[in-house]
Amino acid sequence: MANPFVHLELSTPDISTAKEFYGKLFNWTFEDNDMGDGVVYSTFKPESGPGGGIFSMPGIPVDWLPYVGVEDLNAATEKATSLGAKLVRGPQEVPGHGWFSVLIDPTGATIALWQANAA
Template structure:
């Protein structure tokens, strides 16, 4: 994702994670992805930004000891006006759980959920940071909503962020690609009863790795879990994993383009 495309409203522009053990989580992702860390905005408590080659890739924050929330990666979607987008989300049947509020000098954000209950963030950047080049080991390269069915929730995202929606026409495959300016930026995948009962609808972050099989083994060696062994599809070679606190994500060695 280039700096220009990251600013386009609706583009996935950031991912963050709230955990109980900030130090241990930093050690896990440093060993898995090579991330280094610097302090970030502290409005919601201790928070660090993850860097690759000096460029930002993600954020990790510390949950208060009395907050027993599910630990999960959150996808943030860009906006030019966080307050206006939050109001549109409410009007379209979504929920705004946190904010909008200022995240220091970096921008303004809100934590929301769509009508199916999937949590996502809204990010209005004030001071843009360079992003690590997509395709580098440890970078977020794709975001996909896993939901019950795409027709209703697809209308929500199309109305709020003005995506062009491209359906995959199939009798047994419920899938939409979200496009901005002709570019695919994210996808919606309706899996019905295939949704995990303990998670419900949720956004999934895909992180690029140099070797999906080796990275899957390393996840378990570092105290995480392998939820689905490596498999191949059109995107490349993937594995579904969880970190030691249970945050689920997908690792992918992307297939060559073209």
């Protein structure tokens, strides 16, 4: 399938409870990554399918955000906005990994686009 879901991200004010719940429910393990300024991004990778991360940031609603893989982030972001999406954030680099943008589709759902760095 072209443009599969490649990453899922949970924003929550209670990372430890989320990690305990999903760890027990799905046997996920987590790796904590210090992002600076007191921000911890906990990643997980199930045996199959996309992995993801859990983080906490004031002002961000509690929600799951799906990321869809694209080959050209700028072109995909421009196409999405031309089709009625609202750009919320990006394109923005995740140093050493790739680029993303966050959009609200015409129905009000939030989705992210992801372009991984070339291997």
